[in-house]
Amino acid sequence: MIHAHHLSKSFGPVRAVRDLSLMIDRPGVTGLLGPNGAGKSTTIRMLTGYIAPDTGSTTIDGIDLADRPTEARSRIGYAPETAPLYPELTPVQYLQHRAKLFRLGRKERDTAIGREIERCVLTDVARRRIGALSKGYRQRVALAAALIHDPPIVILDEPASGLDPAQIIELRKAIVTLGQMKAVVLSSHVLAEVERTCDRVVVVAGGRVLADGAIDELARGEPARLVAEFAPPNGADPMLARHHAAELLARVPGLASRRLLDAGNPWVRLEAPHDPSVAEALAKVLVASGWRIRELRPERPSLEARFVELVESAAAEGSA
């Protein structure tokens, strides 16, 4: 469906995208996740043919975007970030315009417009000027326009930008449904959005792909942690809790690498690499010493943790 090979793009001295490759071979929702300025929009603009890469190539359904651009672009439905639309038109007029551009016949056009008006919940505003619509409705019109020719590939640049929470929930549902039939690529810097809508995530920062895989796979890349919170026995000096805890933990084998933090007097928080035998030994030592335990669990790593780790390490590499 989409095969992007070694794309690079610079704007003057700024290298926006470096040697980025992306393969999407089946329907589903792929999220391009990265902080602001990561190169997501530049990548999307290269995938849609809006800008040409300095190096690299893209094929859409096997069609080279540089060699046969109009044919390749006809297979893509694209909604840019700011939902740019003609304000003097109504949603119906705009959809008609886009449908005509894609050479849809009259009957096909009417069917497509009806379908998208319904799908994007635009019935109430279908004949109002776009310039008078709210940001949320304009985003929906842009999405409807991207889908009007029923493309196999849909590319959405920050689709939830500027929407209120209710609108974001509706949009997520629509994207998940679309992903069952089409290859959807969306860019976002909002983790929750990617986590809730995407099957696959491509983490981008500094113009490079840092990670690419299913969300669970990516999160699994980070080892699980052992998290425990405990306090000294009643009567012990709470001010010395951390000191006593350190002495106590020295008796637990396998806890060489650990972090001890204050968790609100007298509670102490321990973070360490997860190992079931260590957790068991820790529990025995704490109980035997009369310490109170309020939490002792392995912590599953989140996408957020993985994302932060990736982006921070990329930033550190960049500044090194």
Add this chain to the structure above:
Amino acid sequence: MSPSFVIASREFAAPYRTASGWLIAALFLLLTGAVFTANTLVPGEPASLRYFFGPAAWLLVVIAPAISMRSFAEETRTGTIEPLLTGPASDIEVVLGKHLGNVAFLVSLFVPSLVFPLLLAWASDASLDLGPIFSGYLGLALVGSTYLALGLVVSSVTDSQTLAFLAAFLLVTAFLIVTGPMSERLPSWLGTLAAKVSVQPRIADFAKGVLDFGAVITLAVIQAGLLALGWAALDARRWR
């Protein structure tokens, strides 16, 4: 329908969906009306629009940039250029569509002025010769569309409508000066070339009913060259 015609039809209709289009139309009718009253409705003179088309062509120096300024500059400013250039239309189709739409809008401005020949026919005893009227309007359309093509090129390299208007206006004015009063001061070969592409003598010929195919072809070639430049500017955008 070809994407060029789809783009042209939106481009044609867009100004009429806003006040600015009607303002341009009203202004053009008002000014051409003044020219018609001053130059044509003269007692004792023959019933002819010969002295109408020349000054009307001067109005195009302002009107054409006012039409073409929005072509790409407005799309760039608002971001609508992105869905346009990632759609199924090729760059050349986009340029042609924009230009055709602009030309159609310009020609639509001429329609109300058709009342002038009717008034002339009503006010004069002699019957009107329709040939010069037809060729005069054709001349206006050709000259106007050449100015529009120049404005389109300028509009494709900026996102400011004001800048697009001013630059197109100045370039058209410079073109008229270089090919008109200044042409005699140029080296002989350049002066001859400048005189060949000079617009005002062509308009005068068209207004007399002289359908000079050489002039038609010259203006068409200039337009084609300008549109190719617009196409190149659009393509260059992708490589920035």
